[in-house]
Amino acid sequence: MNTLLKIREFDAHGGPSNVKMGGDGHAQTSTTVGRFVIKSIEKHVSYGKYAAWSGIAWGTDIRIDGGVVMVKFNGSWKKLTDVNAQWGKYKNDQKGVADAVLKYQRTLYPDSPIPTKWLFNDFGHVSVKYFKDINKDRKMNGKEYIMGDFIHTTPTDEAATASRKIFQLAESHGCIHVKPNDIDTMIGNGYLKKGNTIEVHPYTKKAIDASHKRDTAKLPFEVHFYPGIYKIAIYKSI
Template identity: 65%
Template sequence: MASYSITKINEYDAHGGPSSEKPGGDGHAKTATREGRYVINSIGKHVSYGKYAYWSGVAWGTEMRLDGDITMVKNGGAWVRLTDVNAQWGKYKTQQKQVTEYIRQQYTAISNSKAFPNRWIFNDFGHTSVKYFKDNNHNWKLDGKEQVLGDFIHTTPPDEYLTSINKGSQIKLSESHGCIHVKPLDIDTMIGNGYLKKGNTIEVHSYTERMIPVSLTRSIARPPFEVHFYPGLFKIAIYRVSIKK
């Protein structure tokens, strides 16, 4: 059986969920980022249809405008009312002015500006998300009863805004609900360098680990790169993979 040597070549700041479950300020529980080895299934903008379907029910960067007091978004190439996007926003179809005021308040909270945004910058999962699954049969593809986890690698709206005004150095990554938060420029770099790529491995380590190893050995791996998250150290380490001779 082949054995693989993985050698650390880079690292980035990252923040997962708490080591034990606790309430989140938004009414959703914060849970630990799940330990294990996973395979990346997809990379792209995330749209929620469940409990996060208010702010995350619209893709990051979607065009916005006002039609009087009505918030409009470009959905599928056509301008529609925000309250027509999904059932959650649809609850407020008769309260268009209040919806628009709510959008203004949210934008002010992020940007400290009272202007109305021209792009949707409220999606909790940022401009791109990396989704992964437990590859039970080790064939590097999603099949059988395998499912994509609810833990993603993604950015957050406040960090995206700081990056957009060239203040990325001020970012202090926040604790997640179980996902892995990273900086916007870092996720772009990891994608651009091929570290985060469909089919690559992500390994989430134990919260108790207090050192990032320079090298590791794995019996199942695939070149050229693996991404390892150390939640207790708030770091992602990038490893180069090679067959052990």
């Protein structure tokens, strides 16, 4: 039996307790409850419904030449409209594409109105992805798969952090939103690390446990998300 003692807390915000439609036209679902194993820590690139702003990795070089948005994609400069089908729909409206990118940049970074880096990815500068370990071998295999719920930041919160503004985390579409500085701290301290455990508690739980006992492999840390009170707690194995 592994005993875990709480050592840190961080703000976090998951999806709503009941499904509803988000302002972007995509459904907001609750964050999936359970115990999971971290598979990867990486910049997320989306190929599905978020492929417009999130089809390009955070921090990718960007420039605007003659009113055309260019991005450094796979080592060479390409028109944004040549990157994927989402942007390709607007290949005959380069001015409209440039206007949209400039508007977003100026909304997020009014003091830096011309973008040089892609800071629009919906999943922020890093995402922590995890899977349900059905066969308990702590490896993703068989029918196991990466969950649709990630731990990540948002472009709005990244911009607020860059300008040192105080902000509140917004409700997600099912992922776990955390603050940019906090995700860096959790990764840097080894709390969020490939192979570590993440546990998502029920929304009905309204208090953070001081300790846990788990019949699992003894790893240095576990990360526990309490969606009902918007907190992540870090537990150390003793």
